[in-house]
Amino acid sequence: MDTTNDLPNRWTDIGKMIKRNGPFASPDFVPDTKTTPTIMNGLQNDFKVLVIGAGGLGCEILKNLALSGFKNIDVIDMDTIDVSNLNRQFLFRRKDVGKSKAEVAAAFINSRITGCNVTPYKCRIQDKDDDYYRQFKVVIAGLDSIEARRWINGQLVNLVVCDDGNIDPETVIPLIDGGTEGFKGQARVILPKITSCFECSIDAFPPPTTYAVCTIANTPRLPEHCIQWALMFGLEDAKLPKPFDPKQFDNDNPLHMNWVFETAKKRAEDHNITGVTYKLTQGVSKNIIPAIASTNAIIAAACCNEAFKFCTDSSGFLNNYMMYNGLNGVYTYTFEYEQKEGCAVCGTNVSTFDISPSTTLEVFMEKLMEDPRFQFKKPSLRSNGRNLYMQGTVLNAATKPNLTKTLQELEVLDDDEITITDPALPGIACRIKVHYLQDN
Amino acid sequence: MFRLKELKKQQEQQQQQKQQQTTSQTNGDASSTTTATTEPTEVKRQNSNDLKEIRRQKSKDSYFSLKSKQSAESSTARRANPSELRAQKDIDEMEVPEGCKVNFKDTNDICNFTLDITPIDGLYQSATFRFSINIPSTYPYNPPKVHCDTLVYHPNIDFEGHVCLNILRQDWMPVLNIGTVIFGLMTLFLEPNPDDPLNKEAAALMIDNKKQFETNVKQSLRGGYVVNRQFPKLLS
Ligand SMILES: [Zn+2]
Numbered sequence: 001m002d003t004t005n006d007l008p009n010r011w012t013d014i015g016k017m018i019k020r021n022g023p024f025a026s027p028d029f030v031p032d033t034k035t036t037p038t039i040m041n042g043l044q045n046d047f048k049v050l051v052i053g054a055g056g057l058g059c060e061i062l063k064n065l066a067l068s069g070f071k072n073i074d075v076i077d078m079d080t081i082d083v084s085n086l087n088r089q090f091l092f093r094r095k096d097v098g099k100s101k102a103e104v105a106a107a108f109i110n111s112r113i114t115g116c117n118v119t120p121y122k123c124r125i126q127d128k129d130d131d132y133y134r135q136f137k138v139v140i141a142g143l144d145s146i147e148a149r150r151w152i153n154g155q156l157v158n159l160v161v162c163d164d165g166n167i168d169p170e171t172v173i174p175l176i177d178g179g180t181e182g183f184k185g186q187a188r189v190i191l192p193k194i195t196s197c198f199e200c201s202i203d204a205f206p207p208p209t210t211y212a213v214c215t216i217a218n219t220p221r222l223p224e225h226c227i228q229w230a231l232m233f234g235l236e237d238a239k240l241p242k243p244f245d246p247k248q249f250d251n252d253n254p255l256h257m258n259w260v261f262e263t264a265k266k267r268a269e270d271h272n273i274t275g276v277t278y279k280l281t282q283g284v285s286k287n288i289i290p291a292i293a294s295t296n297a298i299i300a301a302a303c304c305n306e307a308f309k310f311c312t313d314s315s316g317f318l319n320n321y322m323m324y325n326g327l328n329g330v331y332t333y334t335f336e337y338e339q340k341e342g343c344a345v346c347g348t349n350v351s352t353f354d355i356s357p358s359t360t361l362e363v364f365m366e367k368l369m370e371d372p373r374f375q376f377k378k379p380s381l382r383s384n385g386r387n388l389y390m391q392g393t394v395l396n397a398a399t400k401p402n403l404t405k406t407l408q409e410l411e412v413l414d415d416d417e418i419t420i421t422d423p424a425l426p427g428i429a430c431r432i433k434v435h436y437l438q439d440n
Numbered sequence: 441m442f443r444l445k446e447l448k449k450q451q452e453q454q455q456q457q458k459q460q461q462t463t464s465q466t467n468g469d470a471s472s473t474t475t476a477t478t479e480p481t482e483v484k485r486q487n488s489n490d491l492k493e494i495r496r497q498k499s500k501d502s503y504f505s506l507k508s509k510q511s512a513e514s515s516t517a518r519r520a521n522p523s524e525l526r527a528q529k530d531i532d533e534m535e536v537p538e539g540c541k542v543n544f545k546d547t548n549d550i551c552n553f554t555l556d557i558t559p560i561d562g563l564y565q566s567a568t569f570r571f572s573i574n575i576p577s578t579y580p581y582n583p584p585k586v587h588c589d590t591l592v593y594h595p596n597i598d599f600e601g602h603v604c605l606n607i608l609r610q611d612w613m614p615v616l617n618i619g620t621v622i623f624g625l626m627t628l629f630l631e632p633n634p635d636d637p638l639n640k641e642a643a644a645l646m647i648d649n650k651k652q653f654e655t656n657v658k659q660s661l662r663g664g665y666v667v668n669r670q671f672p673k674l675l676s
Contacts, residue, residue: 147578150521203613213608214596214604217604233602344522344526382520385520387548390532392533395547419525421533429528431520
């Protein structure tokens with residue numbers, strides 16, 4: 001796209017960052033000029049950005065990206081718009097309730113911001129394949145689920161091609177992860193395989209709010225206790241009539257949620273507790289803390305700022321974690337999470353192991369133990385969701401007969417991944433890719 | 441501040457050094473004349489490369505064909521998720537306490553199993569209690585899910601099979617593991633805790649009239665009735 005034909009002065013503010021050098025710019029940063037608008041061309045034509053989640057953070061992120069000059073944006077969100085989203089998810093209107101978040105958000109941005117091309121996908125991130133994710137310059141996640149974060153983190157780590165320990169930078173797609181919980185939030189930049197990943201620090205992730213079962217069952221004091229009682233005990237209690245099958249319980253279904261709300265309200269009344277509302281019921285059952293619009297705005301701005309810096313080289317980017325707390329005043333703190341040795345996701349390279357498919361598991365394991373690349377002492381192996389050999393007392397007897405079988409007989413295919421745990425390993429596990437040699 | 445292109449440069453420099461080393465080794469002497477295996481201009485050009493430039497230089501076609509080559513190698517294999525990896529490690533390395541037995545319905549499905557606890561001491565000695573344990577896909581961020589399948593008269597377990605054990609709820613930490621949970625469940629039978637009751641009547645009785653509580657436990661384990669409820673016969 002020829003930017004000279006764009007709306008007059010449209011990108012003046014962007015120009016201040018990409019047309020001038022600055023003390024924090026990358027040494028290789030070459031400012032754009034009228035005749036060589038290289039960076040602007042990149043933003044508008046080359047760089048494709050993926051936004052995961054079109055909720056509170058997602059709306060802000062999409063708006064920020066579009067107004068920062070990015071023109072090729074994909075957005076994935078499987079959710080539909082709920083009336084309670086409207087106060088902060090400003091790309092949605094009352095008429096949109098029930099429609100796809102991704103689709104409505106994309107249509108809004110496309111119609112409002114000339115030339116911007118947002119493509120929506122109403123699906124799960126797991127539905128997209130490796131090739132899909134490879135097309136992006138950067139991925140920004142505005143998610144509220146640990147599971148989805150873990151998945152995209154693992155996916156982007158897996159896309160990194162490592163040759164003999166050398167990381168191919170071309171295959172490194174940064175993950176910019178934003179998250180908010182009430183007045184607190186965080187933004188982080190994950191360079192898969194290079195800096196600490198989401199999994200490296202999962203132990204430090206604030207745990208979900210839970211209450212002791214006995215408190216919920218016997219001594220409820222908070223409205224949350226009553227809601228959790230309805231979810232834990234009420235759902236299972238066959239004596240309580242329900243307008244749905246409790247096995248099919250879905251916390252996105254208003255009929256189901258209304259039942260939880262009514263049941264929790266009844267229990268609260270029985271225990272003289274006030275404060276059970278439909279909104280709180282939704283929050284507790286989905287484990288979400290009420291969202292604060294300003295927190296979303298701040299965190300989304302931080303994320304988009306990082307994406308912009310990464311793509312334009314106009315400044316070095318965050319290394320690698322910024323936390324924000326707006327509970328008492330405004331507080332931010334930036335620090336570097338370190339890569340965890342032996343992290344289950346990024347800590348070990350997937351090493352390729354050449355072997356003949358007619359090798360028995362026993363011989364294969366001997367060869368593994370002899371290989372100086374690994375320092376295995378008592379390796380346990382699994383592949384494709386099946387045990388190959390487990391050393392521990394619990395599964396040893398069940399897997400011992402496998403030792404005399406060949407890899408082929410054990411249904412290990414060429415290029416399959418074998419995960420190996422070993423008490424001698426510093427981390428969780430090690431992954432090996434089998435490469436079959438042709439038998440002569 | 442970290443820049444991706446610096447990594448690329450570092451790696452290239454390392455590679456260059458490696459190349460230099462190998463050439464000098466093969467030449468038998470470390471004379472300085474053998475250094476440049478790559479044209480200096482070539483090196484310079486490589487060094488100035490960065491992610492953006494590489495991508496721009498390569499035509500989009502060749503870029504994507506390169507990518508799909510890589511994906512052909514990786515997409516067929518099923519990648520174990522981190523919770524499954526952690527479960528593999530936990531299960532393989534745990535020491536099962538005496539009196540506990542882990543059973544898998546499907547030995548390959550390591551995220552679902554049952555645990556039989558036969559306390560070797562205490563009030564519940566020699567009776568066997570079965571628990572179903574599920575490792576959720578959010579493990580170890582979230583704790584294992586535990587259900588008691590055997591009807592039991594116990595202050596911390598209700599008649600629906602809910603179990604009140606702090607490390608399964610509010611005190612769970614990702615550094616704990618499946619072994620710790622099994623150990624915790626065993627402890628429940630050795631030392632029932634009436635201060636965290638799920639079966640309120642049993643807990644109150646344990647505090648107020650320990651003798652009667654013990655009689656009730658014995659009776660329940662022999663398949664008798666306690667407070668109008670019949671229990672399965674676990675002891676003769
Ligand atoms: Zn990691």
